[in-house]
Amino acid sequence: MKKVYLMIYDLGAGHRSTANALQKVIEQRQLPWKIHIVDAFKEIIGTAVPHKIYNQLILKKNWAKIITEPLLVPSFKLQIRLYHFAWLARFQRYWQQHQPDMVIALLPYVNRLIYESLQAVSPGVPFATFITDHADCPPHFWIEQQEQFLICPTERAVEQAKNFGYTQERIFRTSGVVIHPRFYEPMKCDRRIERQRLGLDPDLPTGLITFGSQGSKVMLEIADCLEKSSLNLQLIFICGRNEEIANTLRRQQSRLPRYIETFTNEIPYYMHLSDFFVGKSGSVGVSEAVAMKLPVITECNAFSLFQERPSAVWIADNEIGIVVRNFRDINQAVAKLIQPETLAYYRANAAAINNKAVFEVVDILEGILENSFLEAVQKPLQV
Incomplete structure (x- = not known):
């Protein structure tokens, strides 16, 4: 050996x-x-x-x-x-x-x-x-x-x-x-049925919000912005090992349907149930999303971690999502992305990347x- x-x-x-x-x-x-x-x-x-x-x-x-x-x-x-x-x-x-x-x-x-x-x-x-x-x-x-x-x-x-x-x-x-190779395995579950099982609407546009294994308080800011918008959608939050963020989200009253999870190895399952991905521009996370044909919304500015900025450039160059200067602009990005023609365009570009x-x-x-x-x-x- x-x-x-x-x-x-x-x-x-x-x-x-x-x-x-x-x-x-x-x-x-x-x-x-x-x-x-x-x-x-x-x-x-x-x-x-x-x-x-x-x-x-x-x-x-x-x-x-x-x-x-x-x-x-x-x-x-x-x-x-x-x-x-x-x-x-x-x-x-x-x-x-x-x-x-x-x-x-x-x-x-x-x-x-x-x-x-x-x-x-x-x-x-x-x-x-x-x-x-x-x-x-x-x-x-x-x-x-x-x-x-x-x-x-x-x-x-x-x-x-x-x-x-x-x-x-x-x-x-x-x-x-x-x-991980599990992102290449076919998902056999029915999206509508599984959304209902999680207490979500089977037909609403669904965003997956995650910031890696440690989570981030930025998730709360994103949730607040989307809650105050007039957008009609629902959200899945994967908070990683950040129990504080998960508990805060669970305590909040929300007009938008939401499902909250902590650390899990079932990310492909939750991506399968989603229509788009919101998170930091870490290379692995955004690559997982793209492998699941999910358009990406991420942030890139002077305060972004320097090693993650090339991933934001990669997203923009390949037109597989929207890069915002600040997550305070998340409402406009989501409103643009969930337009049927726009979503289909970005999904097709994501599907074309054969990683x-x-x-x-x-x-x-x-x-x-x-x-x-x-x-x-x-x-x-x-x-």
């Missing part, structure tokens, strides 16, 4: 969901690989501070977006530089103990540490980075100038890799961002591992 390490951290849910999706396809294909999903900060560096800051403040509280780029990101990059050699030693000890056959980074920031530590311990072990955003956000985010493989979900990411000096044989292009990245990435990793084995076999012995 080959030992394959998928390096992540639990800042948000995108990195782990990508790893889980790849693991699922690897298991379905019965590849002779033992998959290890490793949170680099918790399990190797030994800290959960970045998780608390990002999940509790930036995502749940939302106000911390204001200080992300001017303060948090520079200070985090500085910390990585200051602790480089100490953290490098921890990674080296980890690789010495575990002896991987392949390592794949599904996380930004620390890929130089992973690469250098792996080179020091096992220079023949292949290392690849899969960019889980729609583009890199240089400097020193996803792409580092080092001898690794890069798996890119968009043409923009490919061009960025080339600008860093990567040769064609080290760049692999996929048809999009990795999402099979989760299967393509496994194919790519198979090839990398096989080629590295052949190179090792063919390499002449040093006398």
Whole structure:
């Protein structure tokens, strides 16, 4: 069995969901690989501070977006530089103990540490980075100038890799961002019946509002705006692990029919019941919506998380939804989107995007591992 390490951290849910999706396809294909999903900060560096800051403040509280780029990101990059050699030693000890056959980074920031530590311990072990955003956000985010493989979900990411000096044989292009294979499975339930079962109107336009695994107080602002509008629609709120938001929504009196859920693995089911998606422009979330043929409404402005802005550009360029400057404009966006002709246009554009990245990435990793084995076999012995 080959030992394959998928390096992540639990800042948000995108990195782990990508790893889980790849693991699922690897298991379905019965590849002779033992998959290890490793949170680099918790399990190797030994800290959960970045998780608390990002999940509790930036995502749940939302106000911390204001200080992300001017303060948090520079200070985090500085910390990585200051602790480089100490953290490098921890990674080296980890690789010495575990002896991987392949390592794949599904996380930004620390890929130089992973690469250098792996080179020091096992220079023949292949290392690849899969960019889980729609583009890199240089400097020193996803792409580092080092001898690794890069798996890119968009043409923009490919061009960025080339600008860093990567040769064609080290760049692999996929048809999009990795999402779980369950989003490709046919939904056999009747939408009208299932809507009624949830206490919703079987025929009203239905919006799905979700802001990832941590939820966000922005959901309350969106709910309030739509409640005060004259729009005739209904809403499904997926609040993730944010019980506070879910309870607040449940307590409110609403003229619009609504269904409220917390963390769930049944996102494809709720997307199947919906007509459009409202949420942050995280690459995985919007890609899941598009795979379910849902037009997207998202926000992009100076306060948006920098790594999510390329997803908003991708949505606008492919005309698969509406990007607003502020969610205070949600009423106008929804009013435009639910017009039958407009909704049909965006749904058709979403259906035209054939993202099979989760299967393509496994194919790519198979090839990398096989080629590295052949190179090792063919390499002449040093006398």
